[in-house]
Every structure is written in structure tokens, then in C-alpha cells.
Amino acid sequence: MxxxxxxxxxxxxxxxxxxxxxxGKALDGPSVSRAYDCDAYTVDRSAPRAVVLPESTEEVQxxxxxxxxxxxxxxxxxxxxxxxxxxxxxxxxxxVSTKKLTRILEVDLPxxxxxxxAGVPNKRISDAVAAxxxxxxxxxxxxxxxxxxxNIAENSGGPHTLKYxxxxxxxxxxxxxxPVGEVWELGGKVSGGPGFDFVGLVVGAEGTLGxxxxxxxxxxxxxxxxxxxxxxxxxxxxATETVAELIARGVIPAAMELMDRGILLALRxxxxxxxxxxxxALLLIECDGAPETVEAEMQAVQExxxxxxxxxxxxxxxxxxxxxxxxxxxxxxxxxxxxxxSIVTHDGVIPRSxxxxxxxxxxxxxxxxxxxxxxxxxxGDGNLHPCFYFDxxxxxxxxxxxxxxEEIMRKCIELGGSLSGEHGIGVEKLDLMPLMFSxxxxxxxxxxxxxxxxxxxxxxxxxxxxxxxxxxxxxRWRGVAW
Amino acid sequence: xxxxxxxETEIAAAIGSAPRxxxxxxxxxxxAWRTSAGGEPFSLRSYAGIVEHAPADMVVTARAGxxxxxxQEALAEKGQCLPLALLEGFPQxxxxxxxxxxxxxxxxxxxxxxxxxxxxxxxxxADGTVAKGGSRAVKNVAxxxxxxxxxxxxxxxxxxxxxxxxxxPKSAADALPESVRIYSAGGPKCIQRVLPxxxxxxxxxxxxxxAAACSATGTLWLAGTxxxxxxxxxxxxxxxxxxxxxxxxxxxMCRAKAIFDPEGKLNPGxxxxx
Numbered sequence: 001m002x003x004x005x006x007x008x009x010x011x012x013x014x015x016x017x018x019x020x021x022x023x024g025k026a027l028d029g030p031s032v033s034r035a036y037d038c039d040a041y042t043v044d045r046s047a048p049r050a051v052v053l054p055e056s057t058e059e060v061q062x063x064x065x066x067x068x069x070x071x072x073x074x075x076x077x078x079x080x081x082x083x084x085x086x087x088x089x090x091x092x093x094x095x096v097s098t099k100k101l102t103r104i105l106e107v108d109l110p111x112x113x114x115x116x117x118a119g120v121p122n123k124r125i126s127d128a129v130a131a132x133x134x135x136x137x138x139x140x141x142x143x144x145x146x147x148x149x150x151n152i153a154e155n156s157g158g159p160h161t162l163k164y165x166x167x168x169x170x171x172x173x174x175x176x177x178x179p180v181g182e183v184w185e186l187g188g189k190v191s192g193g194p195g196f197d198f199v200g201l202v203v204g205a206e207g208t209l210g211x212x213x214x215x216x217x218x219x220x221x222x223x224x225x226x227x228x229x230x231x232x233x234x235x236x237x238x239a240t241e242t243v244a245e246l247i248a249r250g251v252i253p254a255a256m257e258l259m260d261r262g263i264l265l266a267l268r269x270x271x272x273x274x275x276x277x278x279x280x281a282l283l284l285i286e287c288d289g290a291p292e293t294v295e296a297e298m299q300a301v302q303e304x305x306x307x308x309x310x311x312x313x314x315x316x317x318x319x320x321x322x323x324x325x326x327x328x329x330x331x332x333x334x335x336x337x338x339x340x341x342s343i344v345t346h347d348g349v350i351p352r353s354x355x356x357x358x359x360x361x362x363x364x365x366x367x368x369x370x371x372x373x374x375x376x377x378x379x380g381d382g383n384l385h386p387c388f389y390f391d392x393x394x395x396x397x398x399x400x401x402x403x404x405x406e407e408i409m410r411k412c413i414e415l416g417g418s419l420s421g422e423h424g425i426g427v428e429k430l431d432l433m434p435l436m437f438s439x440x441x442x443x444x445x446x447x448x449x450x451x452x453x454x455x456x457x458x459x460x461x462x463x464x465x466x467x468x469x470x471x472x473x474x475x476r477w478r479g480v481a482w
Numbered sequence: 483x484x485x486x487x488x489x490e491t492e493i494a495a496a497i498g499s500a501p502r503x504x505x506x507x508x509x510x511x512x513x514a515w516r517t518s519a520g521g522e523p524f525s526l527r528s529y530a531g532i533v534e535h536a537p538a539d540m541v542v543t544a545r546a547g548x549x550x551x552x553x554q555e556a557l558a559e560k561g562q563c564l565p566l567a568l569l570e571g572f573p574q575x576x577x578x579x580x581x582x583x584x585x586x587x588x589x590x591x592x593x594x595x596x597x598x599x600x601x602x603x604x605x606x607x608a609d610g611t612v613a614k615g616g617s618r619a620v621k622n623v624a625x626x627x628x629x630x631x632x633x634x635x636x637x638x639x640x641x642x643x644x645x646x647x648x649x650x651p652k653s654a655a656d657a658l659p660e661s662v663r664i665y666s667a668g669g670p671k672c673i674q675r676v677l678p679x680x681x682x683x684x685x686x687x688x689x690x691x692x693a694a695a696c697s698a699t700g701t702l703w704l705a706g707t708x709x710x711x712x713x714x715x716x717x718x719x720x721x722x723x724x725x726x727x728x729x730x731x732x733x734x735m736c737r738a739k740a741i742f743d744p745e746g747k748l749n750p751g752x753x754x755x756x
Binding site: 110111112154155157161165166168169182184185186188189190191192193194195196197198200201203204205244247248250349350351352353378381382383416417418419420421422423424425429433436437438440441442443444445447448449450451452463464 | 536537538539540541561562586594595597598605607611612613614615617618619620621622623624625626627628630631633634635639640650651653675676677678679699700714715716717718725727730731732734735737738741742753
């Protein structure tokens with residue numbers, strides 16, 4: 001049996017890690033512990049004992065083997081933009097940062113694929129091949145900083161996944177340092193090989209099945225033509241009904257994003273986003289592809305918008321205007337800071353025809369609990385991001401925000417939806433998993449996990465509830481004074 | 483003995499209490515594409531029917547025994563389809579069978595395949611437990627993606643009972659894209675997929691044996707053994723063509739099998755190693 005973690009003194013841990021990786025690649029101390037004690041889900045925190053910055057698969061392997069030999073938990077981390085605590089070092093131990101795994105290793109243009117290390121930011125992949133008319137299709141709003149490894153762990157989406165699919169559809173092969181330190185190559189440059197789909201299992205496993213250090217990703221041709229429209233509605237129902245009607249007609253634009261009254265003022269102030277007086281909701285709709293397809297789809301979009309009483313449907317006239325609309329959308333959550341000291345963004349999914357009903361439920365829940373709510377989300381996928389704004393200096397408000405959020409999650413499940421469309425379960429939603437899955441369903445998932453991870457050291461306490469030695473975060477923070 | 487059981491509980495109980503290994507089938511359309519060694523035939527064909535089609539959500543839930551042809555007809559009534567096109571002479575069979583095999587099809591380049599369409603799945607485990615993964619939403623990252631693991635696993639981990647899938651407008655399957663070419667070499671016995679750079683050379687090498695080819699996915703459907711292999715390519719094969727699995731793929735599949743089906747009750751002998 002491995003010795004208990006406490007058997008390794010802090011001094012020895014630091015010295016050992018530095019010896020394994022070389023100077024400057026192992027950090028510890030109070031400021032490091034504080035900087036790495038959470039990701040963008042800040043409700044729960046747990047400090048690591050040390051942080052390592054490996055530069056290669058071999059270095060990651062060395063750290064994992066060391067941790068396994070000594071029984072030290074370890075947790076991978078990309079840019080730390082995760083919204084469910086996926087890179088929270090729940091049991092302390094070592095954080096394995098991919099900050100220095102930033103090389104694009106091979107660009108294979110004839111075969112439209114690219115091999116990169118896990119720490120390469122999403123956007124850098126697209127930028128690297130843009131001159132060749134290609135891009136990496138997943139486009140989470142965090143894409144300028146969030147990393148390939150993080151996108152793989154969370155199976156990240158983004159506005160354009162409506163048409164292009166989520167991360168798993170764009171990953172061909174992986175290099176994985178599995179939980180006890182072997183290095184495995186899964187999948188390869190040719191998609192869909194024989195046997196079980198282990199790449200499909202590791203993508204979206206939230207970094208609990210090992211540490212992905214490199215990946216082959218698909219490169220997708222940039223569309224020949226793009227048109228982007230901003231439709232203004234006098235009420236949110238018109239916007240949600242437009243989305244439902246377009247899907248029901250079989251029109252699937254590249255993206256359909258909804259912004260409601262809660263966020264419009266912030267967007268106008270922050271990004272000079274213009275919309276007519278009397279607007280209560282905006283739909284950002286993008287169609288792309290062959291020019292004649294784009295033309296036909298945009299016509300259908302405009303027709304349905306008018307049918308649902310849009311005040312105005314404005315087409316972006318040039319690329320600059322288009323980029324401006326997307327900046328407002330992608331940085332929109334940041335602009336929420338203008339409304340209140342704290343925000344919590346939720347992530348739930350519902351069948352798309354239920355959008356009008358669901359959004360009304362969200363407003364009612366917020367009103368009932370006396371908290372502010374704004375919605376800025378991937379309407380075409382039925383992927384909601386209700387965003388509560390409040391003052392976290394008031395413990396009563398925090399409690400009400402959490403309760404309103406739970407009610408919304410319950411409603412998503414009741415309507416046949418999901419607890420998460422793209423942010424993951426992490427530690428945030430562990431204790432909500434039984435709402436969506438029975439004990440037998442969870443056992444099935446635990447079996448899938450065991451194929452890769454039978455231990456309790458690799459990113460512990462995530463995804464599946466009731467893991468040994470883990471305290472679920474709600475229980476944890478309920479015991480903490482705010 | 484072909485099972486006539488037709489409720490979820492009966493199927494689960496029959497699988498859970500089976501004293502000998504089972505060979506799961508629908509219509510047994512894929513017999514030539516499997517390597518299952520023995521086992522008592524156990525058919526899920528009678529567990530059929532559409533549970534729910536929500537056209538406005540573009541989502542359908544159907545039982546495993548539903549014939550693909552019946553499913554497509556029902557979807558077509560509402561102007562929708564599964565964007566699936568199969569070669570003449572290619573097995574049709576049931577929804578459960580097609581998903582368990584997960585073989586490439588002619589429209590995959592444009593519309594993806596079973597792993598892209600599956601949103602939720604209900605299965606019976608070897609011990610008779612009924613469990614599900616996924617949901618009815620088109621986007622979902624809650625929990626491990628067990629549904630993708632089951633597609634193409636040939637029923638060697640669990641028996642598929644029911645699936646929830648994305649649908650597409652019917653026009654998606656109306657015509658074959660330009661990237662697909664059909665030849666007339668007879669029913670396919672082997673599928674080879676190569677890198678885009680090798681596609682033309684592979685098609686040329688295979689020519690007398692070529693049943694169909696898709697340049698968008700680099701896929702060749704062959705009426706016999708492939709004449710040439712290429713870097714990074716793979717094969718899926720019907721009888722007489724040997725397919726070997728690379729490491730660690732083979733070892734991981736054996737490990738998965740030991741966890742899901744420790745007694746080797748479900749489809750023993752798939753890929754010859756399970």
C-alpha cells in the first residue's frame with residue numbers, strides 16, 4: 001500500500017518535484033496555494049500543496065508516477081476557466097498545470113488535422129491555420145484563453161456547436177497519461193476505428209480518466225459565406241418561439257444566441273450594442289455555408305422573426321460589424337459585472353420546443369427568491385445559461401441564489417433535459433446527479449470510469465457523487481461562514 | 483432458442499438469469515460482420531416500436547427491435563429522417579443492431595454517424611440491471627458518455643434496449659453527396675478507411691473489388707480483401723478478412739469487458755479477444 005500523503009513533508013515534496021522536472025517547474029507556498037485553490041467556479045475552494053508546470057508528456061508521466069507511488073492526489077488544470085470546479089484540487093495534493101504545454105506539434109494540411117499539446121489555447125489553433133482557410137470548430141466563449149486540454153476535459157461547446165458539433169466531434173486521437181502513469185495513444189488521425197470508442201469516453205470525462213497531454217484535432221474549412229443577423233423582439237417569448245419554430249422547420253443556422261432584457265443594458269453600456277426602443281430580447285443568428293444556402297436560410301430566419309413580431313431584423317453589413325456583435329455576445333457575461341458585485345452562471349439544457357415555457361419558469365424562480373436574473377445563451381441547442389446577479393456579502397442572498405438555481409435545474413430534468421450542456425458536473429453539480437440518474441445509471445457510469453481509473457488519486461471527487469473520502473461541496477460550504 | 487419476451491422487465495430478467503452465454507441479435511442481419519463464438523441466440527426483435535417522436539425538438543426515442551425501415555417510414559411521415567444511407571446488399575436490420583455495430587454509412591461525411599446522433603441510451607447489463615445514459619437534450623455533458631461507448635461495441639458490454647436520437651429534415655437523405663461513388667462489385671465484405679491523402683490511391687488499388695467509396699470520410703466498401711494497406715488506415719470486416727486491434731485498444735477493450743461482463747455472458751468472442 002502507498003504511504004499516506006502526510007508521510008511526505010512539504011519540503012520533501014517540493015524538492016522531489018523540482019528534482020523530477022528541473023528548477024522553476026515546481027511551485028509551492030501560500031500565494032501559489034491561493035492562486036490555484038479554485039477555477040472560475042469560485043464557490044468552492046481547496047488549496048493544493050504544490051503546482052507543477054511540465055513541458056512534455058514524459059514530464060507529466062514522471063509527476064503522475066511520483067504521486068501514485070506516494071499516494072498523493074493530483075488534479076490537471078488548463079487555463080482555469082472551468083465553471084464547475086473541474087480543476088479544483090479537491091483533496092489538495094499536486095496541481096498539474098498545462099501552462100507550459102503550449103506547442104503546436106504538427107500541422108497536416110492535406111489531411112486537415114493538427115496535433116497540439118494540451119495547453120494550447122483554443123483560439124491559437126484556429127489562428128494557426130486561418131491563412132489556409134481552416135479552423136478548429138469548437139468555440140467556447142472563453143476561447144482566447146481556455147485550452148485544448150480543458151476543452152477536451154469538458155467536451156466544450158460554444159455558439160457554433162449548433163451546426164458544427166461539440167469538441168468530441170473534432171478530436172481524432174489523444175495522448176493520455178492514464179491514472180497510474182502509463183502513456184497511451186487512443187484513436188489516431190483516421191476517425192471511427194474499430195472497437196470501443198475510448199476517445200469518446202475520455203473527451204468530456206472532466207480530467208478524471210487521466211491527463212490528456214496531446215491531441216490530434218480535425219480542421220474544418222471556413223465557410224464560403226457568412227451572414228449574421230440581430231433580431232429585436234418586444235418580448236422574450238417572441239424570441240424563444242422564433243428559435244423553436246426555426247428548429248421545427250428544419251432550419252439549423254450555424255448559431256442562434258438569445259440575450260434577454262436582464263443583459264441588454266449591460267451590453268449597450270459595455271459594447272455600444274444598438275437596438276430599437278421597446279426591445280426586450282435579442283436573437284443573434286448566424287448562417288454560414290455555400291452562398292445560396294446562406295441566402296435561403298437567412299430568408300427563412302427573417303420570415304420567422306417577422307411572424308413572431310420582431311421589431312427589427314438587422315443584418316451585419318461587414319465583417320467589422322459582425323465581429324462587434326460577437327464580441328458583445330462572447331464577452332457579455334463579463335459585462336454583467338456592471339449590474340452587481342457577484343454573478344453565478346448556471347448551465348442547463350432542455351428540449352428546444354420547451355424554451356418559451358422554461359424561460360418563463362426562470363423569471364418566476366428569480367422573482368420568487370428576490371434575485372436578479374439575466375439570460376444570454378445558446379438558444380438553438382436549448383442550452384440555457386441563467387445568470388444570477390447578487391451581492392455575495394449578504395449570506396441570505398447567496399442562499400436564495402443557490403435555491404433558485406436548484407429549482408431551475410430540477411425543471412430542466414423534469415422537461416427531459418440535462419444538468420449540464422457544456423460546463424460539466426465537476427464538484428458543483430455532484431449532489432444533483434441523482435436528480436437525473438438512478439443508482440443503476442450511476443453504477444453504469446462508475447463502471448465506465450473504472451476502465452481507466454480504479455484509484456482515488458487522479459482528479460478525485462468529481463462527476464460521480466459519494467466517492468470515498470470526498471466531502472461534497474454543498475455540504476462543505478454550508479459549514480463555512482460567508 | 484429465439485426469445486419472444488417483449489417487456490423491459492422480461493428481457494432484463496432473461497439476460498440476468500441466463501445460465502449460458504447469449505448471442506444477442508435483432509434480425510441477425512450482421513452475422514457475417516461479427517466474430518461472436520457460439521452463445522444461445524437471444525433476439526430483441528420483438529422489443530420494437532417508437533416510444534416518442536418529438537418533431538419540434540428533432541428527437542426520436544425508439545426500442546432496439548424496431549426495424550430501421552419502419553423507423554425511417556415513421557420519421558418520414560413528419561418530414562424527418564435519420565440521415566443514413568446504406569449500400570445495396572448492406573445489412574439493414576434493427577435499430578439496436580445497427581447501433582451495436584456502428585458501421586460507417588454513405589452520408590457520414592455530411593451528417594455524422596450513430597455516435598453523433600445518440601443522445602440517450604437504455605441498456606440491460608449482464609447481471610440484468612436496466613440502466614440509462616444521456617438524456618433527450620441535444621447537448622449534454624452530465625456524467626460519463628456511456629452511450630457513445632455502447633455504439634459499435636457489438637453488444638459485448640450490454641444489450642441496447644432503447645435509444646434517443648437526433649433526427650434531420652427528410653431532405654438530408656434524399657440524395658447522395660458528390661463525395662460518394664457507387665460501383666457494382668457486389669455486396670461489401672470489408673470497410674477500409676484511409677487518410678484523405680491516400681484516398682485516390684486506395685480507391686485505385688481496390689478498383690475491381692470496390693463496391694462504393696466516399697472521399698469525404700476516406701471510406702472504401704470492398705467486395706473482398708483490401709489489396710493495399712496505408713499508414714493510419716483501419717479495417718472493419720465481414721467473414722474471411724482478419725482484423726487485428728492495436729494496443730492499447732485491445733487491452734482496454736478486454737479490461738472493459740471484464741468490468742461490464744465478468745462472466746462472459748454477452749456475445750462471447752467478438753473481435754476474437756473478448
